[in-house]
Amino acid sequence: VQLVESGGGLVQPGGSLRLSCAAFGFTFSRYPMSWYRQAPGKERELLAGISSAGGSKNYADSVKGRFTISRDNAKNTVSLQMNSLKPEDTAVYYCHADRIGYWGQGTQVTVSS
Numbered sequence: 001v002q003l004v005e006s007g008g009g010l011v012q013p014g015g016s017l018r019l020s021c022a023a024f025g026f027t028f029s030r031y032p033m034s035w036y037r038q039a040p041g042k043e044r045e046l047l048a049g050i051s052s053a054g055g056s057k058n059y060a061d062s063v064k065g066r067f068t069i070s071r072d073n074a075k076n077t078v079s080l081q082m083n084s085l086k087p088e089d090t091a092v093y094y095c096h097a098d099r100i101g102y103w104g105q106g107t108q109v110t111v112s113s
Helices: none
Strands: 002-005 010-013 016-024 033-038 045-050 055-058 067-072 077-082 091-095 107-109
Touching: 002 091, 016 033, 016 055, 016 091, 033 067, 033 077, 045 067, 045 077, 055 067, 077 091
Parallel strands: 010 107
Antiparallel strands: 002 016, 016 077, 033 045, 033 091, 045 055, 067 077, 091 107
């Protein structure tokens, strides 16, 4: 079982990034998925979740209206579109397979001018 995140990097405030997470080794379409992040010295924070079929989504207040979670069950991927990025969005971002508890290795997002 493996979750592999990609798409992180350095972006200026107000910019956008799209994170992707590819899933291997389990029946991806059966499980809800989530994105989390962890900034230095802070606890891991749940940002967004999506149901197994993609019809239900939820967001933390801190990212609502700026981030969008989506999934493609044909490609076994879950994505996080991040717009209007702020310096406080700087963190390592992780995807998570809910109910079975698998984590990716994380991808660094740095928002700085």
